Amino acid sequence: MLFAVYKVVTNILNKKESLDDIFSRFHSPEVPIFKDRDSLLATHVPESLPHRDKEIAGLANVLGPIMRGQTPSNSFLYGKPGGGKTVVAKYVIQYLKEKAIGVGVNYDYAFLNCQHVDTEYRLWATLCSKIGEHVPTTGLPTKDVFDIFLKTLEEKKVHMTIVLDEIDLITKKAPDSLYSLTRINSDLEFSKISLIGITNSVEFKQSVNSRIRSTLMEQELVFSPYTAAQLQDILKERVIEGFAENVVDASAINRASALAAAEHGDARRALDLLRVAGEVAEQKQDAKVTSIHVGMAQEVIEKDTVKEVLIGLPIHSKIVLLAIIKLDIARGKSKKEEDMISTGKIYDNYLKLCDRLTIKPVSQRRVGDLINELDLLGMIRANVISKGRYGRTRIITLAVQRAEIVHSLRNDSRMVEELPN
Ligand SMILES: Nc1ncnc2c1ncn2[C@@H]1O[C@H](COP(=O)(O)OP(=O)(O)OP(=O)(O)O)[C@@H](O)[C@H]1O
Ligand SMILES: [Mg+2]
The missing domain is CATH 3.40.50.300 (P-loop containing nucleotide triphosphate hydrolases)
Structure with missing residues (x-):
């Protein structure tokens, strides 16, 4: 995983360096970004745990x-x-x-x-x-x-x-x-x-x-989940242990905290964003880690997770995702209730896609399970809403960028024909 992230960082920056240059840079970086990079990994127990x-x-x-x-x-x-x-x-x-x-x-x-x-x-x-x-x-x-x-x-x-x-x-x-x-x-x-x-x-x-x-x-x-302000305090402490002095700009801490607060107040995500931002800055040989690096780190992490998750998915889950993507495109910016993506609509679209791809479909119930799994994997969000006396229904939204999913689905030759541009 770390290696994969590193690879993507390198690709994003698209820099041509000799192996010798790369290793020398790690050995004696011109601008040291990290003091103790390992202290930012999940296995490390820090000295203090703010807000706990x-x-x-x-x-x-x-x-x-x-x-x-x-x-x-x-x-x-x-x-x-x-x-x-x-x-x-x-x-x-x-x-x-x-x-x-x-x-x-x-x-x-x-x-x-x-x-x-x-x-x-x-x-x-x-x-x-x-x-x-x-x-x-x-x-x-x-x-x-x-x-x-x-x-x-x-x-x-x-x-x-x-x-x-x-x-x-x-x-x-x-x-x-x-x-x-x-x-x-x-x-x-x-x-x-x-x-x-x-x-x-x-x-x-x-x-x-x-x-x-x-x-x-x-x-x-x-x-309870951390708020953005609490995540800022946590990151400030961890920066002291992990990064060289005065390297991390306040804008980087604020952005990483805000992004992670939006993701159910996840301190792991906040730390990952900051660590990868540091890696990006190191690669670019920038002297400071700023909110711009955090933005790039978010891209790296998202690309990486979507790709990793999709590679392991069975074909039916991929078709369900594609059905959701098609409905999402058709919906455009509409917020009308009738345009929301319901599980029933997903199943109809899923059946059509299976037909075109000549794949034998699974039952509606099984597709319901696959939707739950995609929710757990963080690809989509399924929210139950009440429809008054018509009972309850699940409304599905994408939890990651549509383009990222389409991009990763291209690796599966069976789906290519059906993918939007
Ligand atoms: N208050 C805190 N101060 C400093 N670091 C923290 C704090 N809370 C969490 N972290 C760091 O955030 C990361 C995630 O925390 P942790 O692994 O304890 O979460 P968790 O609740 O066990 O999550 P999961 O349910 O996914 O296992 C770890 O790297 C941890 O060191
Ligand atoms: Mg845990």
Whole structure:
């Protein structure tokens, strides 16, 4: 991904430099833009987290009993993407570990991203390795790996917090493990486990069964999206760590914050915009990062995400997108209700396109699912509106530039004939 972004940056600037020049420029840049570029990446936990005092204190209060060797409640963090859930959880438990060990409490934590835990076996095996017990990656019965985890944990006489980041994914891939985790303390005598679940999925709460819900969600912390002004404060702090002094102009911070605030107050997007803006400035050998670089960074990031998302889509999703694009063109600037893009209209257009492309269509219901997926992927927005006594309907709008989608769809030879110019 980073490499891809770098490639696009290079292409955009369309500069011809020898390899030698490029590497030398990185080694001793004429105008150093970054002080510590890595500190701008998602894995870095910064020293301060502006506008998250309430959430930090909330989580610290839940985990506090660990300082007395007691088992805390389980907690559950949720909110929109880029709201600081992951970083707040890391910040608090890293701090707690130091403090707890300082007062002689045997405390540890395991941070799991459920994206990488695709089976129950994998979950227990990963947890084993986090406490220093290596089990083979396959081959044993799952129950045995679970038992090894319990036994090792008991020997360690430790209190352990298990953070399940993106916990919604585990319910899909390894649903039983969540149940076992919420019950695990009844099998332990000398050690104890506490859980922190994190998700940005609004459906997760409804989708888990009520027993898991009541154990896991003893304490809920909601992370609200950042406003543009809050994002500015966050960026100002991160600029000090990541960029050389006086390199980033206020206009760059303001624009990155405004753009990210429009995207559900996403701090990740704000940071990415600023980092890529820095890369653009570095490439152009400009001395300052300004709002213009942020504008270019937005292009780079958008191009890149649209392309990456579309490459992986099945043909039917692409046809659905194309149907939406055609309706969007036909609608022009009209704001009339009858010109809005409804799911019914999309399906009619989808059928026509399938016919012309000689592709067997899927059912209307399946197209409804594909529309949801495109919404999740950030390509479109589906808003439910009430039509009075006619019930509710979904209105679809494009969430990225039409031209970007058309451009990326050109890579699929099957669609080329049908694409608008
Ligand atoms: N208050 C803050 N101060 C400084 N950096 C922040 C703050 N909040 C978020 N960030 C940074 O923004 C990025 C996104 O935050 P984080 O990964 O914690 O979001 P998230 O809520 O876990 O999102 P998702 O639901 O998509 O996983 C990270 O790089 C993080 O360090
Ligand atoms: Mg996260």
